[in-house]
Amino acid sequence: MTNKLWFQAGIGILLAMLIIFMFQEIHEVFQPIVIIAKTIFLPLLIGGVLFYLTRPLLHWLESKKFPRWASITSVLAVVIFVFWLIYAMIGPVIGEQSASLAKNTPEMIEEGEKWFDYLLSHRDDLPPQAQDSVESAISNVSNNVNDWAVGFGTWLLSFLQGFVQGLFLLILAPFFLVYMLKDHEKFAPFVAGFFSGERKTWMRKTLHDLDVTLRSYIQGQLLVSFLVGLMLLIGYLIIGLDYALLLALFGMFTNVIPFLGPYIAVVPAMFIALLQEPQMALYVAIIMLVAQQIESNFISPNVMGKALDIHPLTVITVILAAGNIAGIWGVILAIPFYAVVKTILSNLYQKRTEIREAAGKEIE
Secondary structure, eight states, rough: OTTTTHHHHHHHHHHHHHHHHHHTTGGGGGGEEEEHHHHHHHHHHHHHHHHHHHHHHHHHHHHHHOOOHHHHHHHHHHHHOOOOOOHHHHHHHHHHHHHHHHHHHHHHHHHHHHHHHHHHHTTGGGGGGHHHHHHHHHHHHHHHHHHHHHHHHHHHHHHHHHHHHHHHTTHHHHHHHHHHHHHHHHHHHHHHHTOOOOHHHHHHHHHHHHHHHHHHHHHHHHHHHHHHHHHHHHHHHHHHHHTHHHHHHHHHHHHHTTHHHHHHHHHHHHHHHHHTTTTHHHHHHHHHHHHHHHHHEEEEEHHHHHHOOOOOOHHHHHHHHHHHHHHHHHHHHHHHHHHHHHHHHHHHHHHHHHHHHHHHHHHH
Protein backbone atom coordinates (compact mmCIF):
# COMPACT_ATOMS: atom_id res chain seq x y z
CA MET A 1 0.00 0.00 0.00
CA THR A 2 2.93 2.33 0.64
CA ASN A 3 3.72 2.26 -3.08
CA LYS A 4 0.32 3.69 -4.00
CA LEU A 5 0.37 7.27 -5.29
CA TRP A 6 -2.65 8.29 -3.22
CA PHE A 7 -0.98 7.04 -0.04
CA GLN A 8 2.26 8.90 -0.75
CA ALA A 9 0.31 12.06 -1.65
CA GLY A 10 -1.67 11.80 1.60
CA ILE A 11 1.51 11.43 3.65
CA GLY A 12 3.00 14.43 1.86
CA ILE A 13 -0.08 16.56 2.61
CA LEU A 14 -0.05 15.52 6.28
CA LEU A 15 3.65 16.36 6.60
CA ALA A 16 3.10 19.74 4.92
CA MET A 17 0.24 20.54 7.32
CA LEU A 18 2.39 19.48 10.27
CA ILE A 19 5.23 21.74 9.15
CA ILE A 20 2.82 24.67 8.69
CA PHE A 21 1.39 24.06 12.17
CA MET A 22 4.88 24.00 13.71
CA PHE A 23 5.80 27.25 11.93
CA GLN A 24 2.66 28.89 13.31
CA GLU A 25 3.53 27.81 16.84
CA ILE A 26 7.06 29.28 16.67
CA HIS A 27 6.41 32.15 14.25
CA GLU A 28 8.03 34.69 16.63
CA VAL A 29 11.39 33.06 15.93
CA PHE A 30 11.06 33.87 12.24
CA GLN A 31 9.74 37.44 12.75
CA PRO A 32 13.10 39.10 11.84
CA ILE A 33 13.21 37.06 8.63
CA VAL A 34 9.66 38.13 7.80
CA ILE A 35 10.55 41.81 8.35
CA ILE A 36 13.59 41.51 6.09
CA ALA A 37 11.53 39.74 3.42
CA LYS A 38 8.87 42.47 3.49
CA THR A 39 11.56 45.14 3.24
CA ILE A 40 13.22 43.74 0.14
CA PHE A 41 10.03 42.38 -1.49
CA LEU A 42 9.07 45.45 -3.52
CA PRO A 43 12.53 46.40 -4.86
CA LEU A 44 13.26 42.74 -5.57
CA LEU A 45 9.98 42.40 -7.46
CA ILE A 46 10.59 45.54 -9.53
CA GLY A 47 14.20 44.56 -10.14
CA GLY A 48 13.08 41.12 -11.30
CA VAL A 49 10.49 42.57 -13.69
CA LEU A 50 13.08 44.98 -15.15
CA PHE A 51 15.56 42.11 -15.40
CA TYR A 52 13.27 40.03 -17.60
CA LEU A 53 12.42 43.07 -19.69
CA THR A 54 16.04 44.14 -20.25
CA ARG A 55 17.82 40.77 -20.45
CA PRO A 56 17.19 40.41 -24.22
CA LEU A 57 18.88 43.79 -24.74
CA LEU A 58 21.81 42.67 -22.57
CA HIS A 59 22.27 39.49 -24.60
CA TRP A 60 22.00 41.43 -27.87
CA LEU A 61 24.70 43.89 -26.77
CA GLU A 62 26.97 41.04 -25.69
CA SER A 63 26.44 39.35 -29.06
CA LYS A 64 27.84 42.56 -30.56
CA LYS A 65 31.04 42.04 -28.51
CA PHE A 66 30.15 44.52 -25.75
CA PRO A 67 31.82 43.69 -22.41
CA ARG A 68 29.46 42.78 -19.58
CA TRP A 69 30.04 46.05 -17.69
CA ALA A 70 29.45 48.12 -20.82
CA SER A 71 26.29 46.14 -21.62
CA ILE A 72 24.90 46.69 -18.11
CA THR A 73 25.72 50.40 -18.24
CA SER A 74 23.99 50.67 -21.62
CA VAL A 75 20.93 48.82 -20.30
CA LEU A 76 20.67 51.17 -17.31
CA ALA A 77 21.00 54.17 -19.62
CA VAL A 78 18.21 52.83 -21.82
CA VAL A 79 15.95 52.19 -18.80
CA ILE A 80 16.51 55.72 -17.48
CA PHE A 81 15.91 57.22 -20.93
CA VAL A 82 12.68 55.24 -21.43
CA PHE A 83 11.30 56.32 -18.04
CA TRP A 84 12.28 59.93 -18.72
CA LEU A 85 10.69 59.79 -22.19
CA ILE A 86 7.45 58.36 -20.77
CA TYR A 87 7.40 61.06 -18.10
CA ALA A 88 8.11 63.81 -20.64
CA MET A 89 5.38 62.60 -22.99
CA ILE A 90 2.53 61.84 -20.62
CA GLY A 91 3.59 63.44 -17.33
CA PRO A 92 2.16 66.91 -18.09
CA VAL A 93 -1.08 65.42 -19.41
CA ILE A 94 -1.47 63.21 -16.36
CA GLY A 95 -0.79 66.16 -14.07
CA GLU A 96 -3.33 68.31 -15.88
CA GLN A 97 -6.02 65.62 -15.88
CA SER A 98 -5.34 64.75 -12.22
CA ALA A 99 -5.67 68.40 -11.20
CA SER A 100 -8.86 68.71 -13.23
CA LEU A 101 -10.27 65.54 -11.67
CA ALA A 102 -9.47 66.77 -8.16
CA LYS A 103 -11.05 70.14 -8.94
CA ASN A 104 -14.21 68.61 -10.39
CA THR A 105 -14.64 65.88 -7.77
CA PRO A 106 -17.08 67.93 -5.64
CA GLU A 107 -19.22 68.63 -8.71
CA MET A 108 -19.13 64.96 -9.66
CA ILE A 109 -20.22 63.96 -6.15
CA GLU A 110 -23.01 66.53 -6.32
CA GLU A 111 -24.12 65.13 -9.68
CA GLY A 112 -24.09 61.65 -8.23
CA GLU A 113 -26.27 62.83 -5.36
CA LYS A 114 -28.74 64.25 -7.90
CA TRP A 115 -28.99 60.84 -9.56
CA PHE A 116 -29.48 59.30 -6.13
CA ASP A 117 -32.25 61.81 -5.26
CA TYR A 118 -33.89 61.22 -8.62
CA LEU A 119 -33.97 57.50 -7.94
CA LEU A 120 -35.49 58.13 -4.51
CA SER A 121 -38.21 60.41 -5.89
CA HIS A 122 -39.20 57.95 -8.61
CA ARG A 123 -38.91 54.68 -6.74
CA ASP A 124 -42.72 54.44 -6.56
CA ASP A 125 -42.79 54.11 -10.36
CA LEU A 126 -40.73 50.92 -10.17
CA PRO A 127 -42.17 47.39 -9.88
CA PRO A 128 -42.74 46.17 -6.29
CA GLN A 129 -39.73 43.84 -6.39
CA ALA A 130 -37.49 46.65 -7.60
CA GLN A 131 -38.87 48.97 -4.92
CA ASP A 132 -37.87 46.50 -2.23
CA SER A 133 -34.36 46.27 -3.68
CA VAL A 134 -34.02 50.06 -3.83
CA GLU A 135 -35.27 50.46 -0.26
CA SER A 136 -32.82 47.83 0.95
CA ALA A 137 -29.93 49.47 -0.93
CA ILE A 138 -30.82 52.92 0.46
CA SER A 139 -31.02 51.52 3.98
CA ASN A 140 -27.63 49.84 3.64
CA VAL A 141 -26.04 53.01 2.27
CA SER A 142 -27.53 55.14 5.05
CA ASN A 143 -26.42 52.74 7.78
CA ASN A 144 -22.91 52.19 6.45
CA VAL A 145 -21.96 55.59 5.06
CA ASN A 146 -20.13 56.64 8.24
CA ASP A 147 -18.29 53.33 8.48
CA TRP A 148 -17.30 53.63 4.82
CA ALA A 149 -16.05 57.17 5.35
CA VAL A 150 -13.93 56.17 8.36
CA GLY A 151 -12.68 53.06 6.58
CA PHE A 152 -11.79 55.02 3.47
CA GLY A 153 -9.90 57.60 5.53
CA THR A 154 -7.93 54.87 7.28
CA TRP A 155 -7.21 53.15 3.98
CA LEU A 156 -6.11 56.42 2.37
CA LEU A 157 -3.72 57.18 5.23
CA SER A 158 -2.25 53.67 5.08
CA PHE A 159 -1.95 53.94 1.31
CA LEU A 160 -0.08 57.27 1.52
CA GLN A 161 2.27 55.90 4.17
CA GLY A 162 2.91 52.78 2.11
CA PHE A 163 3.41 54.89 -1.02
CA VAL A 164 6.05 57.07 0.66
CA GLN A 165 7.81 53.99 2.05
CA GLY A 166 7.62 52.40 -1.39
CA LEU A 167 9.33 55.40 -2.99
CA PHE A 168 12.28 54.97 -0.63
CA LEU A 169 12.43 51.24 -1.30
CA LEU A 170 12.40 51.83 -5.06
CA ILE A 171 15.90 53.23 -4.72
CA LEU A 172 17.06 49.66 -4.09
CA ALA A 173 15.50 48.32 -7.31
CA PRO A 174 18.38 49.43 -9.60
CA PHE A 175 20.88 47.63 -7.35
CA PHE A 176 18.91 44.38 -7.63
CA LEU A 177 18.69 44.89 -11.39
CA VAL A 178 22.44 45.43 -11.77
CA TYR A 179 23.38 42.31 -9.82
CA MET A 180 20.75 40.22 -11.60
CA LEU A 181 22.11 41.30 -14.97
CA LYS A 182 25.67 40.73 -13.81
CA ASP A 183 25.36 37.30 -12.18
CA HIS A 184 22.16 35.70 -13.50
CA GLU A 185 24.07 32.85 -15.23
CA LYS A 186 25.59 31.83 -11.89
CA PHE A 187 22.28 31.16 -10.12
CA ALA A 188 21.37 27.84 -11.75
CA PRO A 189 24.87 26.29 -11.40
CA PHE A 190 24.99 27.46 -7.77
CA VAL A 191 21.69 25.79 -6.88
CA ALA A 192 22.41 22.67 -8.93
CA GLY A 193 25.82 22.39 -7.22
CA PHE A 194 24.09 21.04 -4.11
CA PHE A 195 23.03 17.98 -6.11
CA SER A 196 24.79 15.33 -8.17
CA GLY A 197 24.06 12.88 -10.97
CA GLU A 198 20.55 12.78 -12.38
CA ARG A 199 19.21 15.02 -9.63
CA LYS A 200 21.61 17.75 -10.72
CA THR A 201 20.42 17.38 -14.32
CA TRP A 202 16.79 17.49 -13.20
CA MET A 203 17.43 20.61 -11.10
CA ARG A 204 19.08 22.40 -14.03
CA LYS A 205 16.16 21.52 -16.28
CA THR A 206 13.59 22.65 -13.68
CA LEU A 207 15.35 25.98 -13.13
CA HIS A 208 15.47 26.52 -16.89
CA ASP A 209 11.74 25.78 -17.18
CA LEU A 210 11.01 28.18 -14.30
CA ASP A 211 13.04 30.86 -16.03
CA VAL A 212 11.07 30.34 -19.26
CA THR A 213 7.77 30.44 -17.37
CA LEU A 214 8.55 33.68 -15.54
CA ARG A 215 9.99 35.30 -18.65
CA SER A 216 6.94 34.36 -20.72
CA TYR A 217 4.54 35.66 -18.09
CA ILE A 218 6.30 38.96 -17.29
CA GLN A 219 7.19 39.95 -20.84
CA GLY A 220 3.90 38.73 -22.25
CA GLN A 221 1.65 40.20 -19.54
CA LEU A 222 3.25 43.63 -19.68
CA LEU A 223 3.03 43.73 -23.47
CA VAL A 224 -0.62 42.63 -23.38
CA SER A 225 -1.43 45.23 -20.72
CA PHE A 226 0.24 47.97 -22.76
CA LEU A 227 -1.74 47.04 -25.87
CA VAL A 228 -5.00 46.93 -23.90
CA GLY A 229 -4.26 50.35 -22.42
CA LEU A 230 -3.51 51.69 -25.91
CA MET A 231 -6.81 50.34 -27.26
CA LEU A 232 -8.72 51.87 -24.35
CA LEU A 233 -7.01 55.23 -24.88
CA ILE A 234 -7.90 55.26 -28.57
CA GLY A 235 -11.50 54.32 -27.80
CA TYR A 236 -11.88 56.90 -25.03
CA LEU A 237 -10.43 59.63 -27.23
CA ILE A 238 -12.80 58.74 -30.07
CA ILE A 239 -15.90 59.09 -27.88
CA GLY A 240 -14.50 62.16 -26.13
CA LEU A 241 -14.45 60.74 -22.60
CA ASP A 242 -13.00 63.05 -19.96
CA TYR A 243 -9.73 62.02 -18.30
CA ALA A 244 -9.11 59.53 -21.12
CA LEU A 245 -5.39 59.11 -20.43
CA LEU A 246 -5.85 58.58 -16.69
CA LEU A 247 -8.58 56.01 -17.25
CA ALA A 248 -6.59 54.21 -19.95
CA LEU A 249 -3.53 54.03 -17.69
CA PHE A 250 -5.72 52.69 -14.89
CA GLY A 251 -7.04 50.05 -17.28
CA MET A 252 -3.51 49.15 -18.33
CA PHE A 253 -2.33 48.69 -14.74
CA THR A 254 -5.38 46.70 -13.65
CA ASN A 255 -5.01 44.41 -16.67
CA VAL A 256 -2.07 42.73 -14.92
CA ILE A 257 -4.73 41.16 -12.67
CA PRO A 258 -6.08 38.22 -14.69
CA PHE A 259 -9.84 37.94 -15.15
CA LEU A 260 -10.74 40.63 -12.58
CA GLY A 261 -8.68 43.45 -14.11
CA PRO A 262 -11.15 44.49 -16.86
CA TYR A 263 -14.06 44.64 -14.40
CA ILE A 264 -12.03 46.83 -12.03
CA ALA A 265 -10.93 49.11 -14.87
CA VAL A 266 -14.41 49.74 -16.24
CA VAL A 267 -15.90 51.00 -12.93
CA PRO A 268 -14.35 54.51 -12.82
CA ALA A 269 -14.73 54.89 -16.59
CA MET A 270 -18.44 54.05 -16.38
CA PHE A 271 -18.93 56.42 -13.45
CA ILE A 272 -17.30 59.36 -15.22
CA ALA A 273 -19.16 58.55 -18.44
CA LEU A 274 -22.50 58.53 -16.61
CA LEU A 275 -21.81 61.93 -15.10
CA GLN A 276 -20.50 63.36 -18.36
CA GLU A 277 -23.29 62.02 -20.58
CA PRO A 278 -25.41 58.97 -19.66
CA GLN A 279 -25.35 57.37 -23.10
CA MET A 280 -21.55 57.53 -23.09
CA ALA A 281 -21.53 54.77 -20.45
CA LEU A 282 -22.81 52.42 -23.15
CA TYR A 283 -19.92 53.45 -25.41
CA VAL A 284 -17.44 52.79 -22.58
CA ALA A 285 -18.90 49.32 -22.04
CA ILE A 286 -18.63 48.58 -25.78
CA ILE A 287 -15.02 49.80 -25.90
CA MET A 288 -14.06 47.63 -22.93
CA LEU A 289 -15.85 44.62 -24.40
CA VAL A 290 -14.16 45.03 -27.80
CA ALA A 291 -10.73 45.57 -26.21
CA GLN A 292 -11.06 42.46 -24.05
CA GLN A 293 -12.30 40.33 -26.95
CA ILE A 294 -9.34 41.41 -29.09
CA GLU A 295 -6.97 40.79 -26.16
CA SER A 296 -8.33 37.34 -25.25
CA ASN A 297 -8.77 36.02 -28.80
CA PHE A 298 -5.87 37.58 -30.71
CA ILE A 299 -3.25 39.31 -28.57
CA SER A 300 -2.79 36.93 -25.62
CA PRO A 301 -2.72 33.69 -27.68
CA ASN A 302 0.00 35.12 -29.91
CA VAL A 303 2.00 36.91 -27.21
CA MET A 304 1.68 34.50 -24.29
CA GLY A 305 1.46 31.32 -26.36
CA LYS A 306 0.98 28.04 -24.51
CA ALA A 307 3.56 28.77 -21.81
CA LEU A 308 0.86 29.48 -19.22
CA ASP A 309 -1.88 27.13 -20.33
CA ILE A 310 -4.16 27.55 -17.29
CA HIS A 311 -7.89 26.88 -17.36
CA PRO A 312 -10.06 30.00 -16.72
CA LEU A 313 -11.82 28.29 -13.80
CA THR A 314 -8.44 27.63 -12.22
CA VAL A 315 -7.50 31.29 -12.71
CA ILE A 316 -10.67 32.47 -10.96
CA THR A 317 -10.23 30.03 -8.07
CA VAL A 318 -6.56 30.89 -7.54
CA ILE A 319 -7.21 34.65 -7.67
CA LEU A 320 -10.10 34.52 -5.20
CA ALA A 321 -8.15 32.36 -2.78
CA ALA A 322 -5.00 34.48 -3.05
CA GLY A 323 -7.00 37.67 -2.58
CA ASN A 324 -8.45 36.40 0.69
CA ILE A 325 -5.05 35.24 1.89
CA ALA A 326 -2.74 38.09 0.82
CA GLY A 327 -4.92 40.96 -0.40
CA ILE A 328 -4.04 42.91 -3.53
CA TRP A 329 -0.51 41.50 -3.75
CA GLY A 330 -1.95 38.01 -3.63
CA VAL A 331 -4.28 38.84 -6.53
CA ILE A 332 -1.41 40.25 -8.62
CA LEU A 333 1.09 37.48 -7.89
CA ALA A 334 -1.31 34.53 -7.71
CA ILE A 335 -1.04 33.43 -11.33
CA PRO A 336 2.78 33.62 -11.71
CA PHE A 337 3.12 31.83 -8.36
CA TYR A 338 0.69 29.16 -9.51
CA ALA A 339 2.56 28.84 -12.80
CA VAL A 340 5.84 28.34 -10.92
CA VAL A 341 4.32 25.66 -8.67
CA LYS A 342 2.73 23.99 -11.68
CA THR A 343 6.09 23.90 -13.50
CA ILE A 344 7.83 22.32 -10.50
CA LEU A 345 5.11 19.70 -10.02
CA SER A 346 5.09 18.96 -13.75
CA ASN A 347 8.83 18.30 -13.70
CA LEU A 348 8.48 16.14 -10.59
CA TYR A 349 5.75 14.10 -12.23
CA GLN A 350 7.79 13.74 -15.42
CA LYS A 351 10.83 12.58 -13.43
CA ARG A 352 8.69 10.08 -11.48
CA THR A 353 7.29 8.72 -14.74
CA GLU A 354 10.80 8.29 -16.16
CA ILE A 355 11.91 6.42 -13.04
CA ARG A 356 8.88 4.08 -13.23
CA GLU A 357 9.47 3.39 -16.92
CA ALA A 358 13.16 2.68 -16.29
CA ALA A 359 12.25 0.35 -13.42
CA GLY A 360 9.73 -1.46 -15.61
CA LYS A 361 12.30 -2.02 -18.34
CA GLU A 362 14.79 -3.43 -15.82
CA ILE A 363 12.18 -5.92 -14.56
CA GLU A 364 11.40 -7.02 -18.12
